[in-house]
Amino acid sequence: xxxxxxxxxxxxLFLLGALAGALVGAGMxxxxxxxxxxxxxxxxxxxxxxxxxAAARRYRDLADKAxxxxxxxxxxxxxxxxxxxxxxxxxxxxxxxxSFTAPGTTGYQS
Numbered sequence: 001x002x003x004x005x006x007x008x009x010x011x012x013l014f015l016l017g018a019l020a021g022a023l024v025g026a027g028m029x030x031x032x033x034x035x036x037x038x039x040x041x042x043x044x045x046x047x048x049x050x051x052x053x054a055a056a057r058r059y060r061d062l063a064d065k066a067x068x069x070x071x072x073x074x075x076x077x078x079x080x081x082x083x084x085x086x087x088x089x090x091x092x093x094x095x096x097x098x099s100f101t102a103p104g105t106t107g108y109q110s
Contacts, residue, residue, distance in 0.1 A: 033040060 030040060035043070
């Protein structure tokens with residue numbers, strides 16, 4: 001049984017070394033690339049923006065699906081609330097007339 005554990009440790013070290021090698025290789029490729037630094041930074045920035053936008057879209061999709069599931073479950077359980085979505089049910093309706101006023105002020109600008 002000890003041999004099996006030793007073999008697992010060797011596999012983990014191999015994967016760690018492979019990951020470290022890949023990171024070093026990627027760094028060297030960026031440094032040796034025929035593009036200028038500005039072009040490389042623009043490309044990296046563009047890739048990060050694309051990934052960020054995709055993650056935001058995915059988050060919105062998941063939030064919408066979760067809200068729909070909550071609404072369906074609430075209806076099945078008999079919690080028929082007349083609000084338009086689950087967010088209003090738990091947070092209250094959004095009011096367009098309410099505004100933040102700092103303590104000690106009237107909220108009017110002169």
